[in-house]
Amino acid sequence: MQAKAIAAPEPVEFNSQLLDALGMDIDLTRFSRADFVPPGIYQLDIIINGQDKLSQQLEVRAGADPQSPRFCFKSAQVEQWGLLIGKLPHQQAVNALLQSDCIEVEALVPEARFTLDLPSLTGALSLPQAYVGRVRRNYVGPDQWVQGINAGFVGYNANLYYSDQRGASDKLSSNINLNSGLNLGSWRLRHNGSFQSEGDYQALNSYAQRDITGQRAQLTLGEYFTPGDSFDSVPFTGVQLASDDAMLPDFERGFAPVVRGTAETNARVTIRQGTALIYETQVAPGAFAIDDLYATSFAGDLDVTITEADGRERSFTLPFSSVVQMLRTDASRFSLTLGQYRNDAGVDGPNFLQGTYRHGLSNILTLYGGAIAAQDYGALLGGLAVGSDYGALALDLTGSWARDLPPESRLAKELSGQSYRLTYSKQLDYTRTYVTLAAYRFSSEGYLDLNDVAALQGDRLNLLQRERNRFQLNISQPVGELGDLYFSGIARNYWGGEANNSSFQLGYNKGFSWGSLSLSASHSLNEDDGGDQYVLSLSIPIGEALGGPRLSSTLSYQEGQGDSARADLNGGARDGLLYYGLYASKNGGGAASHYGYGGNLQYQGAAAQLGASTSQGDGYSQYVASAKGTLLVHKDGWVLGQTQGETMALVEARGAQGAKISHGIGSEVDGDGYAVLAGLNPYRNNIISLDPGGLPVDVEIEGSAQMVAPRRGAIVKLDYETHIGQPLLLQAQLPDRMTLPFGADVVDSSGRSVAVVGQGGLIFVRGEQGPLHVQWGKEGSQRCRLDYRQPKPDPAIPYQQVTALCQPEQTP
Numbered sequence: 001m002q003a004k005a006i007a008a009p010e011p012v013e014f015n016s017q018l019l020d021a022l023g024m025d026i027d028l029t030r031f032s033r034a035d036f037v038p039p040g041i042y043q044l045d046i047i048i049n050g051q052d053k054l055s056q057q058l059e060v061r062a063g064a065d066p067q068s069p070r071f072c073f074k075s076a077q078v079e080q081w082g083l084l085i086g087k088l089p090h091q092q093a094v095n096a097l098l099q100s101d102c103i104e105v106e107a108l109v110p111e112a113r114f115t116l117d118l119p120s121l122t123g124a125l126s127l128p129q130a131y132v133g134r135v136r137r138n139y140v141g142p143d144q145w146v147q148g149i150n151a152g153f154v155g156y157n158a159n160l161y162y163s164d165q166r167g168a169s170d171k172l173s174s175n176i177n178l179n180s181g182l183n184l185g186s187w188r189l190r191h192n193g194s195f196q197s198e199g200d201y202q203a204l205n206s207y208a209q210r211d212i213t214g215q216r217a218q219l220t221l222g223e224y225f226t227p228g229d230s231f232d233s234v235p236f237t238g239v240q241l242a243s244d245d246a247m248l249p250d251f252e253r254g255f256a257p258v259v260r261g262t263a264e265t266n267a268r269v270t271i272r273q274g275t276a277l278i279y280e281t282q283v284a285p286g287a288f289a290i291d292d293l294y295a296t297s298f299a300g301d302l303d304v305t306i307t308e309a310d311g312r313e314r315s316f317t318l319p320f321s322s323v324v325q326m327l328r329t330d331a332s333r334f335s336l337t338l339g340q341y342r343n344d345a346g347v348d349g350p351n352f353l354q355g356t357y358r359h360g361l362s363n364i365l366t367l368y369g370g371a372i373a374a375q376d377y378g379a380l381l382g383g384l385a386v387g388s389d390y391g392a393l394a395l396d397l398t399g400s401w402a403r404d405l406p407p408e409s410r411l412a413k414e415l416s417g418q419s420y421r422l423t424y425s426k427q428l429d430y431t432r433t434y435v436t437l438a439a440y441r442f443s444s445e446g447y448l449d450l451n452d453v454a455a456l457q458g459d460r461l462n463l464l465q466r467e468r469n470r471f472q473l474n475i476s477q478p479v480g481e482l483g484d485l486y487f488s489g490i491a492r493n494y495w496g497g498e499a500n501n502s503s504f505q506l507g508y509n510k511g512f513s514w515g516s517l518s519l520s521a522s523h524s525l526n527e528d529d530g531g532d533q534y535v536l537s538l539s540i541p542i543g544e545a546l547g548g549p550r551l552s553s554t555l556s557y558q559e560g561q562g563d564s565a566r567a568d569l570n571g572g573a574r575d576g577l578l579y580y581g582l583y584a585s586k587n588g589g590g591a592a593s594h595y596g597y598g599g600n601l602q603y604q605g606a607a608a609q610l611g612a613s614t615s616q617g618d619g620y621s622q623y624v625a626s627a628k629g630t631l632l633v634h635k636d637g638w639v640l641g642q643t644q645g646e647t648m649a650l651v652e653a654r655g656a657q658g659a660k661i662s663h664g665i666g667s668e669v670d671g672d673g674y675a676v677l678a679g680l681n682p683y684r685n686n687i688i689s690l691d692p693g694g695l696p697v698d699v700e701i702e703g704s705a706q707m708v709a710p711r712r713g714a715i716v717k718l719d720y721e722t723h724i725g726q727p728l729l730l731q732a733q734l735p736d737r738m739t740l741p742f743g744a745d746v747v748d749s750s751g752r753s754v755a756v757v758g759q760g761g762l763i764f765v766r767g768e769q770g771p772l773h774v775q776w777g778k779e780g781s782q783r784c785r786l787d788y789r790q791p792k793p794d795p796a797i798p799y800q801q802v803t804a805l806c807q808p809e810q811t812p
Contacts, residue, residue, distance in 0.1 A: 038060070040059075040703070042058050042060065043056075043121065044056060045122045046058075046125055047125065049126060049127060049132065054081075055687070056073070056080070058116070059071075059072040070102060072101070075098045076144050078108070082133045084131050084132065084133045088108070105127075109128065112128065112131075139249040140684060142213050144709050145213075145709055148711070148715045149716070150183055150634075151182075151634040151715045152181065152182040152183070153181050153676075154178060154180045154631045155179040155629070155630045155644045155678070156179075156630075157176070157177045157626070158175075158177075158627045159626045160172075160173075160624065160626070161174065162622065163621070163622045163623075165619065172197070173197040174196075175194060176194060177193075178194060179644070179646070183713065187208055187209070188209045188712075188713040188714075189207075192204040192206075205222070205223035205224065205235075206222050207221060207223050208221045208222055211247075215241070215243075216243060216247040216248060217242055217243050218712070219239075226335065226354055227335045229325070229358070230358075230368060230369075230381055230396075231354065231370055231381065232451060234341060234451060235342040235344070237340050238339015239338050241335070242334070242335035242336070244712065260287070261288055262288070263283045264308055265285055265309035265310065266285065266309050267306050267309065268283075269283055269304065269306055270304070271305075278293065303315065323392045323424070324394075325385040325423070326366045329360050332357070334358075335354070335356045337352075338352075339351070340352070341374075341450065347457075349454030349457055349458055350376070351374065351375055352377075352450065354370065357370065364387045364388065367384050368381075368384070368385070372450055377448070377450065379398055379449070381397070382396060382397060383396025391426030393423070393424050394421075395420075395422050399417070399419075400417060400419070400449065401414075405456055406457070415447075415448060417446030417448070418444050418447055419441065419442070419444070419449075420441065421439070422441070423437065425438070431477070432477070432478050433475065433477050434475065437472065437473070438472070440471045443466070445466075445468075445495050452465075467492060472489065472490040473488070473489055473490075474487070483510030483511075485508055487507075489503065489505065490504070504522065505520055505521070505522040507519060507520035508520070514540060515538060516539045517538055518535075519536055520534070521533070521534050521535075533558045533559070534556065536554070536555045537553070538553050539551070549571035551568070551569055552567070553565070554567075561588075569581065575665075576665040576666070577605075577665060578601070579602040585617075596615065596617035596618075597616055598615035599613065599614060600614075605642060608629035609628045610626070611628075612625050628642075629642050630678050639672070639676045640670070641676035645678035646678070646712075647678070649718055650676055650716070651690070652673055652718070653673055653722055655722045656673060657669055657673065659691060659692055660691040661675050661689075662687065662691070663688060673722075682709075682710055682713070683710075683711065684709060686708055686709070688705070689706075697727055697798045698726055698727060698793075699722060700723040700724075701722055702723060723767060726766070726790070726791075726793050727764065727799050728788075728802060729762055730764075730786065731761060731801055732757065732805075733805065734784065734806055734808070739761040740757045742757060743776075744774050746765070746786075747772070748769060754772070764799075772786040773785050774806050781808070784806035784809060787804060787806075787807055788802050788805070789802065
């Protein structure tokens with residue numbers, strides 16, 4: 001028997017006349033659709049063509065038709081979608097639309113569509129494939145980078161120690177580390193130093209810095225450090241211009257190869273590294289090149305699958321290994337430094353000029369080089385980095401020349417030599433062995449680097465260590481369900497009789513349903529000292545509650561010192577504000593055993609992080625108190641914060657004392673309406689939101705989340721609009737004592753909707769609103785003015801109820 005088709009149900013619409021006991025024609029059309037969106041600003045996940053996801057803010061404006069709101073985007077957001085603007089028709093209209101503050105997708109792109117799912121805070125953006133290029137995930141253009149306000153700050157980390165040890169006379173000591181700064185316009189002034197208990201202040205460095213946006217670089221004046229990607233990093237006083245990778249989009253940072261292929265239809269390209277899906281996109285028929293892969297790791301071949309529209313699949317493997325010197329095709333990095341070698345402990349070294357440059361020629365080849373010119377010294381470096389089926393390899397050669405060396409160095413008056421460096425990385429897919437870094441360096445006896453020359457010229461021969469050979473290796477090896485093995489080691493020897501040294505560590509980690517286990521064996525060998533150490537550690541959570549306690553135990557054996565044991569209990573409060581730890585330990589065996597115990601507390605306050613700890617043992621006791629945070633001074637006052645970092649946000653939410661901040665556990669708005677958040681991610685969108693939970697009933701925050709992309713070191717100010725006022729329940733009625741219609745709109749003098757009439761004519765409003773009007777239709781007779789008296793605040797009554805008479809307005 002043939003099944004009978006079931007007809008689609010007729011659309012059902014609520015009849016608003018059921019609410020119209022007064023015979024009024026009330027307009028409830030704005031509530032007749034499930035997808036009704038009130039005007040405002042919303043933080044959404046925008047999903048483009050069902051694949052790429054972006055976090056963006058959407059502004060919703062009221063449209064001419066109440067059932068059709070306007071979804072407004074900005075030009076910078078459109079840029080993130082990867083739209084091929086030049087391919088859109090009617091370029092003159094497109095350019096004009098891109099200049100507006102409300103770009104509607106359907107008006108900009110033919111056949112495009114945007115739909116909003118408000119409950120899930122997501123938006124689906126459908127764009128024709130012909131107009132879609134590279135979707136710039138997490139990209140924030142320079143026009144969106146915020147310079148911030150003029151302000152100053154001091155980050156501090158203070159510790160006070162009281163120690164009682166046998167034979168020690170000084171029991172009380174302290175230190176304060178300071179990181180301070182002042183932002184003026186586009187310049188950032190920074191100073192770092194520390195106070196010791198003796199009262200001495202040690203200045204570490206001071207410098208001024210600013211962005212050079214066009215070059216994606218930082219300009220630094222003062223006391224700073226050279227980059228360490230080519231030559232060894234050295235301290236200097238002078239001027240430096242150097243690339244800043246943080247300014248680049250994520251898909252241009254680090255190294256990832258260009259994936260090339262050919263599609264016969266509108267095909268889907270899927271790229272995996274091991275079992276992880278790292279990229280998927282749709283391509284048009286013909287040749288394609290994917291050059292916006294994220295840098296995922298230093299090694300791991302890429303498996304590429306092309307799925308045609310008819311279901312046919314073709315796959316190939318692209319070998320991928322990288323070392324830190326490698327760059328993407330046509331990418332470049334540079335640095336240029338002019339200054340004097342800075343020695344904080346004595347005479348400064350020579351004046352010098354240093355430059356470095358790296359350039360990616362192709363998927364497999366990067367060239368790099370550099371030069372140093374100094375007083376009586378010069379160095380020249382050249383190298384290349386190659387990616388191949390057998391791994392990634394970087395090889396460089398540095399030559400140095402030095403003259404007029406002091407005779408007390410017992411070196412020749414003039415020296416020249418070479419230093420060779422080899423770096424390698426590879427992941428063996430079959431065994432999943434990951435050689436993260438294997439490096440070897442050999443320097444001839446006549447080779448000197450800039451640190452060596454500075455030590456010689458400053459008569460600091462005790463700091464002279466001319467390295468001859470250095471070899472370092474890091475390997476990780478997963479062994480399936482059995483756990484993970486790792487190895488790391490380094491070996492060095494020197495010219496001139498300095499002590500040789502080497503150390504390595506072999507370890508094993510395994511996670512279980514009941515906790516985790518780790519084993520390690522380490523070896524350290526110097527010419528004057530040597531020893532092996534073996535460590536076994538267990539960690540077991542107690543309960544499943546968030547922040548619940550965790551019990552850890554460690555057994556170890558140190559050659560020459562015997563065995564030791566330690567037990568730790570750590571945990572915290574569910575809200576993350578309080579952390580605690582207890583420990584007990586035993587060192588040695590028999591009559592020579594030493595026992596110890598102690599504990600610590602850490603509290604994440606709104607204005608600072610506070611800590612206290614104690615350690616007790618045979619013949620000693622110690623007590624420590626600590627405080628860490630940031631003091632920010634701005635034009636309207638000052639504010640304390642618990643987090644540290646030079647890129648900050650100053651939050652202003654007047655009257656919202658106690659509102660929690662999304663960044664930093666325990667951060668909240670203080671009594672003056674301010675909060676400071678440090679450690680923001682520069683050149684990337686940071687979402688800062690306020691949690692109104694716990695606020696007084698007379699305070700309301702409008703728009704509790706904002707998104708900002710600060711420049712490096714910026715102090716950005718975020719203003720959150722608050723409405724402070726006595727909450728009222730108006731019992732509204734018309735002069736004939738008839739109740740106002742349910743669902744009628746309440747507007748202020750500017751026509752902005754502020755409330756809706758509820759059941760029984762109840763209206764909720766906050767504070768002094770000025771003249772209010774109620775309207776339930778389009779005719780003048782369907783509108784009235786609310787008259788009511790503001791009562792005196794009564795703390796005992798959260799919501800006072802007053803009577804309001806709604807006077808009909810005269811029709812013009």
